[in-house]
Amino acid sequence: MMRKIPVTVLSGYLGAGKTTILNNLLSNTKNLKIAVIVNDMSEINIDAELVEKGSGISRTEEKFVELSNGCICCTLREDLLIEVKKLAEKGDIEYIVIESTGISEPIPVAQTFSYIDEELGIDLTTVCRLDTMVTVVDANRFWHDFQSGDTLLERKEAVGELDDRNVADLLIDQIEFCDVLILNKCDLVDKQTIEKLEKVIRTLQPEAKIIRTSHGEVDTNELLNTNRFDFDKVSNSAGWLKELQLGHENHTPETEEYGINSFTYVRRLPFHPIRFKKWTENMPKEIVRAKGIVWSAVHNKFAIIMSQAGNSVNIKPVSYWVAALPQHQQESILKQNPLIEEEWDLEYGDRMTKIVIIGIDLPKEEIVKSLDKCLLTTDEINNDWSLLENPFSW
Numbered sequence: 001m002m003r004k005i006p007v008t009v010l011s012g013y014l015g016a017g018k019t020t021i022l023n024n025l026l027s028n029t030k031n032l033k034i035a036v037i038v039n040d041m042s043e044i045n046i047d048a049e050l051v052e053k054g055s056g057i058s059r060t061e062e063k064f065v066e067l068s069n070g071c072i073c074c075t076l077r078e079d080l081l082i083e084v085k086k087l088a089e090k091g092d093i094e095y096i097v098i099e100s101t102g103i104s105e106p107i108p109v110a111q112t113f114s115y116i117d118e119e120l121g122i123d124l125t126t127v128c129r130l131d132t133m134v135t136v137v138d139a140n141r142f143w144h145d146f147q148s149g150d151t152l153l154e155r156k157e158a159v160g161e162l163d164d165r166n167v168a169d170l171l172i173d174q175i176e177f178c179d180v181l182i183l184n185k186c187d188l189v190d191k192q193t194i195e196k197l198e199k200v201i202r203t204l205q206p207e208a209k210i211i212r213t214s215h216g217e218v219d220t221n222e223l224l225n226t227n228r229f230d231f232d233k234v235s236n237s238a239g240w241l242k243e244l245q246l247g248h249e250n251h252t253p254e255t256e257e258y259g260i261n262s263f264t265y266v267r268r269l270p271f272h273p274i275r276f277k278k279w280t281e282n283m284p285k286e287i288v289r290a291k292g293i294v295w296s297a298v299h300n301k302f303a304i305i306m307s308q309a310g311n312s313v314n315i316k317p318v319s320y321w322v323a324a325l326p327q328h329q330q331e332s333i334l335k336q337n338p339l340i341e342e343e344w345d346l347e348y349g350d351r352m353t354k355i356v357i358i359g360i361d362l363p364k365e366e367i368v369k370s371l372d373k374c375l376l377t378t379d380e381i382n383n384d385w386s387l388l389e390n391p392f393s394w
C-alpha cells in the first residue's frame with residue numbers, strides 16, 4: 001500500500017506570522033521533500049515569493065502550488081483537492097504544508113482531507129493523512145482585532161460583497177479548531193500580557209498544544225509528523241463545548257488566575273425574544289466568548305444557537321427541538337440519545353437554554369440576574385406565547 005503523505009495546515013489571521021513560520025520550517029527541513037501550497041488572496045501572491053526567497057531551497061526539491069484569487073475554505077476547495085491529488089500521485093513528495101489565507105476557516109480545510117468529495121469523486125483520505133492543524137495567533141494584535149467589532153468587508157479583506165464575517169468570529173474559529181496553537185510575536189508583548197492571553201486562549205481551547213514564539217521560531221517537530229490530528233477530537237476541543245459537556249450548572253474551574261473563568265447558564269423556561277435580543281445587544285464587556293442553545297418563546301419548534309465572540313453576536317435557528325417532532329420520531333431519537341432522555345422535561349421535553357460564558361472578571365451574579373430578567377414572567381407564561389413579537393428576521 002502507498003504511504004500516505006502527511007499534511008500540516010497553517011491557519012491564522014492576516015499578518016499573524018504564517019509565512020515567517022513557514023520560512024523557518026523550510027530552512028530547518030532541507031532533507032525532507034516538502035510541497036508547499038500557498039493560498040494568497042492578493043493577485044501577485046507575495047507569499048509564494050517570500051517562501052521561495054526565504055527558504056533558499058531549490059525548486060527541484062520544493063513544489064509550490066499557488067492557489068490564486070480565492071481562499072482555501074470556500075471558492076478554491078476544488079482547486080485544493082485537485083492540486084493535492086496531483087502532488088500525491090507524482091510520488092516524490094514526502095510532506096505537504098498548506099499555508100491557508102488569513103481569512104480562511106480551518107474546518108472546511110480539515111474536511112477536505114477527512115471526507116471523500118462526492119462531487120469531484122476525489123478521496124484524499126487514500127493518499128494523504130492530515131497530521132497537524134496549526135493556528136497562529138498574533139499575541140500583539142489579538143485583543144485589538146478581537147474587540148474591534150470590524151467585519152472583513154470593512155477591512156477590505158472579504159472574499160466578496162456577501163462575505164459578512166466578523167474578524168472576531170474568524171479568530172475564534174481558528175482558535176477553537178486546532179491541534180497546535182502558536183502564540184507568535186511574543187517579543188512585542190510584556191510577559192504578564194502573554195501569560196494572561198495564554199490563559200484566555202487555554203480556556204477557549206483546552207486541548208491544543210500552545211507554543212509561544214518570537215519571529216516564528218518553532219521546533220519543526222511541533223509542526224510536522226506530530227500525529228496530533230483527529231477530526232472528532234478537534235471538533236470537540238472548544239472550551240465552550242467542554243464546559244457544556246461537563247453539565248455542571250455552576251461549574252467553576254479550580255484556578256481562576258488572572259480572573260479568567262467560565263460558567264454555564266441553564267434554565268428550563270423560555271426567553272422573551274425581545275428582551276433576550278436586547279440583552280445580546282448590550283452584553284457585559286467582561287464576556288470574551290459565549291455560546292450555547294437558546295429557547296425563545298416564539299420559536300417553540302426549533303432550538304436557537306447563540307454565538308458571541310468579542311463584539312460579534314450571531315443568533316440563528318439550529319435544529320428542531322425533539323419535543324416538536326412527531327411522536328414516533330421522538331421515540332427513536334430518545335432511544336439513540338440517552339442523554340436527551342435523561343434531561344427530558346414532562347411538559348417541555350428537551351426545550352431549555354444552556355449558554356456557556358467565558359470571560360475575564362465575570363460579574364457572574366449580575367449576568368445571571370440580567371439573563372433571568374429575559375425569561376418569561378409567570379404572567380407571560382400563562383398567556384399565549386405565540387402572540388409575542390418575533391424580533392429576528394427568520
Ligand SMILES: Nc1nc2c(ncn2[C@@H]2O[C@H](COP(=O)(O)OP(=O)(O)OP(=O)(O)O)[C@@H](O)[C@H]2O)c(=O)[nH]1
Pocket residue numbers: 012013014015016017018019020021047101102184185186187188213214215216
Ligand atoms: N516583531 C515580530 N514581527 C514578526 C514576528 N513574526 C512575523 N513578524 C512580522 O510580521 C509581518 C507579517 O508576518 P507574515 O509571516 O508575513 O504573516 P502572515 O500570517 O503570513 O501574513 P498573511 O500572509 O498576510 O496572512 C512580517 O513583517 C513579519 O516580519 C514576530 O514574532 N515578531
